[in-house]
Amino acid sequence: MKTAGNFQSLTLRAVPEGRVVHPGTPLALIEGPLALAQLLETALLNHLTYPTLIATKAARIKESGQRQLLLEFGLRRAQGLAANAGARAALIGGADFTSNVGLSHALGLPPKGTHAHSLIQVFLALGLSEMDAFRAVAQEYPDDCILLVDTLNTLESGLPNAIRVFEELKRDGHQPIGIRLDSGDLAYLSIHAAKQLDAAGFPATKIVLSNQLDELVIWQILTQIGAEAPRYGMDADSIINRLVYGVGTSLITSAGDSALDGVYKLTALHADGIWQPTLKLSETSSKTTNPGHKALWRIYDDRGNATADLITLSSENPNPAEGIVLQHPTDPHKVRQLAPGICTRVEPLLQDIQRDGRLPAAMPDLPEIRRQRDADLAVLDPGIKRLLTPHRYHVSLSQSLWELKQSLIASSGNPKGD
Amino acid sequence: MKTAGNFQSLTLRAVPEGRVVHPGTPLALIEGPLALAQLLETALLNHLTYPTLIATKAARIKESGQRQLLLEFGLRRAQGLAANAGARAALIGGADFTSNVGLSHALGLPPKGTHAHSLIQVFLALGLSEMDAFRAVAQEYPDDCILLVDTLNTLESGLPNAIRVFEELKRDGHQPIGIRLDSGDLAYLSIHAAKQLDAAGFPATKIVLSNQLDELVIWQILTQIGAEAPRYGMDADSIINRLVYGVGTSLITSAGDSALDGVYKLTALHADGIWQPTLKLSETSSKTTNPGHKALWRIYDDRGNATADLITLSSENPNPAEGIVLQHPTDPHKVRQLAPGICTRVEPLLQDIQRDGRLPAAMPDLPEIRRQRDADLAVLDPGIKRLLTPHRYHVSLSQSLWELKQSLIASSGNPKGD
Structure with a gap:
């Protein structure tokens, strides 16, 4: 495989340091020439998963x-x-x-x-x-x-x-x-x-x-x-x-859980002027990827608490005033409706780490990162922070993303592979 | 604390790469000015334990x-x-x-x-x-x-x-x-x-x-x-x-066992022209250190199999022709007598890694290290290599070392600390 493009043509968006993440929260989205993005897989997984674990x-x-x-x-x-x-x-x-x-x-x-x-x-x-x-x-x-x-x-x-x-x-x-x-x-x-x-x-x-x-x-x-x-x-x-x-x-060493099993998957291919969503099926439903060019949001409820992370297509712009639907990523029957007024704030979670080869003007320092951490921890329900069998924080899909995923699964035939 | 001496005054002896070690086999012995040797603790433990684990x-x-x-x-x-x-x-x-x-x-x-x-x-x-x-x-x-x-x-x-x-x-x-x-x-x-x-x-x-x-x-x-x-x-x-x-x-990551709990302990102090043995007591007998300026040997039996590692005082020179006594490090009743002829070979296990600031002429390359590994594995009884509850390979003390240890324990009063 020959590489095409250069690192200036890569865009890397990630959840900033100090933000609290949950099982299912995407840590980063990468956009760029296929061969380059593929080259990044190993390094990015290594650099994102170990610090997140610790x-x-x-x-x-x-x-x-x-x-x-x-x-x-x-x-x-x-x-x-x-x-x-x-x-x-x-x-x-x-x-x-x-x-x-x-x-x-x-x-x-x-x-x-x-x-x-x-x-x-x-x-x-x-x-x-x-x-x-x-x-x-x-x-x-x-x-x-x-x-x-x-x-x-x-x-x-x-x-x-x-x-x-x-x-x-x-x-x-x-x-x-x-x-x-x-x-x-x-x-x-x-x-x-x-x-x-x-x-x-x-x-x-x-x-x-x-x-x-x-x-x-x-x-x-x-x-x-x-x-x-x-x-x-x-x-x-x-x-x-x-x-x-x-x-x-x-x-x-995070004894007992020595690795965070992060994966890096192809979810869309830019061809013929549009983003063509791609799917990786698995016999294990939770391992079937969420297809398409996507965005990530954190949803706050009327107590000001973080109540879910929401993965949408990048064309969507969830609006609290209209109410928000949270669809479980694999179970069609698990849908949460947040009526207008229940959801008080929708916050985009990903930030540019690299766009066109440039880093953002300033990276936050340790005190600022820790302030973010404290702010995130303060708006989590205690059950989420339980040490054993914690209550699971919802990482949900928008209805548009869910429907896209279902149509791709339906057109892919029998799911296999892992 | 002020440092004294320089790294030229350090001697580092270690079990070479590719040698098979067992729970209790000392990985290295360091001799040098106290403050310098203390400075090395963290780096040496890090560099010796993780590769040994993996x-x-x-x-x-x-x-x-x-x-x-x-x-x-x-x-x-x-x-x-x-x-x-x-x-x-x-x-x-x-x-x-x-x-x-x-x-x-x-x-x-x-x-x-x-x-x-x-x-x-x-x-x-x-x-x-x-x-x-x-x-x-x-x-x-x-x-x-x-x-x-x-x-x-x-x-x-x-x-x-x-x-x-x-x-x-x-x-x-x-x-x-x-x-x-x-x-x-x-x-x-x-x-x-x-x-x-x-x-x-x-x-x-x-x-x-x-x-x-x-x-x-x-x-x-x-x-x-x-x-x-x-x-x-x-x-x-x-x-x-x-x-x-x-x-x-x-x-x-050695999942399930993410660290090898190595320790680095002071066992002798050179004062008034002699090596003064020191002891670190512990409520857990196996954590009480083996005192003194020591040497390490591997003992082979009449089938050519490695049957024990033996820790002695550095003044000792175990001789197979005279028979060898293997004393359990903590249990006085567990003593193995290897009669003359049973023990066919006694091999010194530690090699100079640094002596007076110099490295040995040549370090072994990967093929040579792997040949050593294969040779060591070939002379282990299968029970030692069992994946679950393996038979424990003996890492024993000489009688002189055992007696020194007992006399120091006796003169130290009530064991505490860990």
Whole structure:
């Protein structure tokens, strides 16, 4: 196959970074010479799916931690060089900081982490003590002091020693940041660490949790703190509100779901001056493509909540004042009618990333991307954000698109292929 | 912390590429100034664990496919830039070729893949046929022709059309390579595709399988071909021996096990002219480190099979003529005595990767690495290679190392930390 045209003749429209997407939301539409568009398939899928996967995982973890501070700790366990794109995606999806120093520098963020167990080990091997190690950390980072308290015995050694060093820092006019728990029963230890810190006059110091965390482990830990804290005369919320999560392997590799199965399909061919819709049939109905030259919209309801994404033909312009019909992509009987007034806003979701070889004037920076993320998350019904068996957000077709799809299926004969 | 020394003062010893490793086999030992060695932690873990993970996954898939040709198809679904390191690791572990064009070029291998469904779609949209599309492929690649036969109907359209094009190629003196099945019941379709190809006089053309494959899916497909082929008058082995596997997502991301949980621990400190062993205790016995300045050996038995890896102190030199004692790393009661004559060979496993800033004269190339892999796999008992609940290969301690570990644990008090 010979390539025709050049990259100036490509138009790439995509859902911008920070926008929340759902199963079925198209991430990008590409228009250009066939051979060039085909060449892009692999690179685009790689660049769109992995960051979307990790941003989603970060959003889930942030949600499970009740939106407390989340640190990305995955560089050492990332899949090779995915570490950087993964950390950036985590920062977009829900992580506040990363321990990845290079990426933090590139994004203008301070890196965040703690000292290692090996620091304590070195002091011990040299005949010094855990306390000596803590004092050395405090001397080097008096205003940024986080102490890892589980090298010897968390409640009997690490924590009392940390509190002593915190008292010394406080006496010298510094504000200690917190402690880190990296092993043992994190729910039990959080309660007792909070109790000891409160008693010593450090109710504001943070408790950083790490050790094979993911959204389900965090959820369970918080549930157990909620149930157990009152037994020890503690208020669960005051503990939960001081927790910080350091999440490595599970976040950066999206453990359990290591890939987002994105596909790249031909949906229309420009021939004889018009867009000729094309269809890829499959025995699995949900894998049959949506044909034609298309547009993508987000529909907001009368509470201002995002209620569906709507895929239309590019010639359509959905109008809330006329009411909107949402057709399920495969089931003819699932049709939602949004009467005029129910749908308050229709927002186009795709933006130009490249048009005629040019990038848009300015790409949004990380704070702007995160504002978009927060805005999108705020208008989602809670059921959509449930960690297990979430309510499914509707990604629907317009009636015109549905009818085009049905007529192409009918004229294609027996569906096969996948 | 201020760094001391420079990278010339580091020595890095590692298990070379292509060597088979097991849970517990140390991958590398690093010796150098503390601060420098600490700086290396993250990069080394990242560079050692991900390729080891993917090479292992490739070896498992290759094994499940009865060592038939395995193609790595993961670039589009890889975790970002991990695609290249992942494809190279797959080629080391068991994949024969990759569809990653750039990496193939870098390694001097031909890339391997097939045309896409969209090629057929384009022909159909232009009023042409699947047969026209196949003829176009055959014309462009007469000696490298693989046809994807599942776009419309595999057995009724794709396969008969492919056979017609293969007959045309044969008439013109070319040898067609094969067909690819990317959907549907791959066991059933393999049997019937083989039957049709045999009947048409193409008993040697390959059948490439793809579509969410991994080692367990392949294992099931082969089991079902074994059970079903005779019903259709076919010999199962003749089918299995012509299969080729194209594996993408599961291989390049090691789906289900997306990270190898490697750790990097301080085990000795050079102070006062001697190596002072250090210990990191854990509530989980298997996470308590093996202390001291160490060496690593592979032990072969009287059948020539690898029977254990042995971690010793670096001052030890295990001698098969005297017999060898293998001590389980955590259970004092699990001791294996290899009498003189049982152990036929003791091989040092670590090689210098960097000594005093210098790399070894020559690094092995891919064919050499693969020869090492084949040699290592050939001397493993089959139970070790079982896909589910494999027999565990012994990674043992010498008695001197065990005694050192016990004495350090005893003098450390109550184990805590993880």
